[in-house]
Amino acid sequence: MEKVRLLVVDDDPPIADLVATVARYEGWDAVTANSGEEALRLAGEFDPDIVVLDLMLPDLDGFGVLDRLRHNGTMVPVVFLTARDGIADRVAGLTRGGDDYLVKPFAVEELMARLRTVLRRSAGPAFQRSVLRVADLTMDEDTREVRRADRLLTLTPTEYEVLRFLMRKSPTVMTKAQILDHVWEYGFGGRSNVVELVVSRLRRKLDDTGEPLIQTVRGFGYVIRQAAE
Amino acid sequence: MEKVRLLVVDDDPPIADLVATVARYEGWDAVTANSGEEALRLAGEFDPDIVVLDLMLPDLDGFGVLDRLRHNGTMVPVVFLTARDGIADRVAGLTRGGDDYLVKPFAVEELMARLRTVLRRSAGPAFQRSVLRVADLTMDEDTREVRRADRLLTLTPTEYEVLRFLMRKSPTVMTKAQILDHVWEYGFGGRSNVVELVVSRLRRKLDDTGEPLIQTVRGFGYVIRQAAE
DNA sequence: AGTTGTCCGACAGCTTTTCGACAGCTCCCA
DNA sequence: TGGGAGCTGTCGAAAAGCTGTCGGACAACT
Structure with a gap:
């Protein structure tokens, strides 16, 4: 497989950095965005294969980012990050398409595992077991x-x-x-x-x-x- | 690979020099900084491939330096140095990615080994065995x-x-x-x-x-x- | 043959690892 | 709402293994 391209969107730089670093360590290409606007810009430029998207952003929130992404016709799969409380329900509704979500604080291996799964599923209809x-x-x-x-x-x-x-x-x-x-x-x-x-x-x-x-x-x-x- | 560029940040000059000397002996380019400010300046000028960063600095502390580095978009890998006690926990949070840390006093060869490992990992997706x-x-x-x-x-x-x-x-x-x-x-x-x-x-x-x-x-x-x- | 440098057995102290017992917690079900 | 089952992490003690000191035998050079 080609080098996976990952876009990480989180307003907390250490977290975004953490995810990006782990992904690079796995040999992926990763870029980070700290706001919704930046995320949209990068989604266009970078053309990621998958996105990690925090729902709590300063400007546009995670849902907004997602809407705009989809509006632009991007079908890129998304894995959401949420705080422990709250919007879990609304997220759940969004995850049908093969997307997924994870509650903060998460373990990096678990995040990577879910990313791999989502990628594998979106890769093709015939998804091979891992x-x-x-x-x-x-x-x-x-x-x-x-x-x-x-x-x-x-x-x-x-x-x-x-x-x-x-x-x-x-x-x-x-x-x-x-x-x-x-x-x-x-x-x-x-x-x-x-x-x-x-x-x-x-x-x-x-x-x-x-x-x-x-x-x-x-x-x-x-x-x-x-x-x- | 090109000549590796190493930035060593430690407020104790003998330690910084020790590391720089060993690195040069290995054929690397090495510069030292004794404060956070200097580190940031050098990071800009020198554009290192890897950074050794003591967490106990007089001005800005190690975490501050890291934040500012990342804030500037530098994704350079970092190996931290810490005293035996204390902040090991906080460091741990930063090291999950692929960055690493070492407790003082360390053995020089061990530091070099970790630097090589981190470099090797960040170098390419297919990390070749050493x-x-x-x-x-x-x-x-x-x-x-x-x-x-x-x-x-x-x-x-x-x-x-x-x-x-x-x-x-x-x-x-x-x-x-x-x-x-x-x-x-x-x-x-x-x-x-x-x-x-x-x-x-x-x-x-x-x-x-x-x-x-x-x-x-x-x-x-x-x-x-x-x-x- | 003397002198200097090297090798290595034995041992004691220390560090690391293993794992049993247990208590708090969460989740599930009645 | 209460009870139970199972999971997770803390503690501590015992076992296993590692490291460095000492010192005598030995080897190499002069």
């Missing part, structure tokens, strides 16, 4: 089914996210800080051992059968990969 | 896998760092002092034979099979290279 695989472990990102050697595992949301992150990055070693930073909401204060704990719980479920897949790289972090040699 | 190779010894810096003639070695963090340093410098001879200075945190007190010890341990793991790769240059230091006649 299945991650490491050794005899598979994760179907559509059905959320995780199997180890065909045995179905039941994971909690957090476990699922951590596992997905590790599988996506496999066979690269990730530090605990990286895992925490990507899988937990930004702003999560936990100076704690949550990551270790979730890994421990994952291991119990995964490695129940078969050889250990999640490996500790002492003094550094964790990887998921087939034990070499 | 694999060091000396004779039949290979080190994959992403997976942290080290192999001698395909046999997987298990190294401790210190061993890994020393070996990486030697491999990077190969076939140049490094003195024990250089190794100590680069691989251990600056300010490390050990007037000792740690380096010898780690090398000894490395040898046992590496040279188990095959001919010795790490050679002693008596009265000077160590090199890793294929034994030449």
Whole structure:
């Protein structure tokens, strides 16, 4: 696939920057806009494949931006960001077309996952499943089914996210800080051992059968990969 | 790649110089700033590819500098330096993207390694693995896998760092002092034979099979290279 | 043969990791 | 509205593994 072009619209520069940086890290092209006007201008110039759109903007609000976009005939898919309270209902109504939304504060991996899904859907009518695989472990990102050697595992949301992150990055070693930073909401204060704990719980479920897949790289972090040699 | 342009921002001149010197030694272009204002000015003039930014600055603090940088539309990647205590949490929020941070006191080689990683990532969408190779010894810096003639070695963090340093410098001879200075945190007190010890341990793991790769240059230091006649 | 430099075994202290127990929370259902 | 089930994160203790000090054996150079 071509390099994905992402437009991020959020009036809070750190947030916009955060999203753009993560996207670039994934190899996407990303630009940011801090107002509705700027967003519309950039949508024209930059011609994005997908848009992340905060609903709370100083000038024109998110809905307004969307209307104008659609008015111009742009069918680009949109993922909305909203505060926890409030307009969730109205957003829900807008998400039928394949668009999606996420509540702030979000975890960056979750945002990226939704962007990928939306892109995949909008790419073509025949949307192919996204299945991650490491050794005899598979994760179907559509059905959320995780199997180890065909045995179905039941994971909690957090476990699922951590596992997905590790599988996506496999066979690269990730530090605990990286895992925490990507899988937990930004702003999560936990100076704690949550990551270790979730890994421990994952291991119990995964490695129940078969050889250990999640490996500790002492003094550094964790990887998921087939034990070499 | 072109000559990398690095901007180092730290109010403690010895530290800033240390980093700049090491970077120049690697063939990079490096400039230093000792205050936030200077940093912003230089960022404009010098147009760096990457920035090392101490968070504790006399005038504008590190976060302020970052905000202003971003505000100017600069998407340059940043690696932060922080003291051990305190703001690690706040930093975490900024690092989710792909930027990174390091706690003082750090080891110079570790800083350089992170800079290289961040650069590599921001360079292109398809980020190519970084694999060091000396004779039949290979080190994959992403997976942290080290192999001698395909046999997987298990190294401790210190061993890994020393070996990486030697491999990077190969076939140049490094003195024990250089190794100590680069691989251990600056300010490390050990007037000792740690380096010898780690090398000894490395040898046992590496040279188990095959001919010795790490050679002693008596009265000077160590090199890793294929034994030449 | 003396001197200087290197190697490395043993050990103690320390750091990192693992994981059981538990309490607060949310969500769901009656 | 109350109760229950399941999820998440905190704490702490025990285990595992890593690092540096010491010191004696050994090797290399003069």
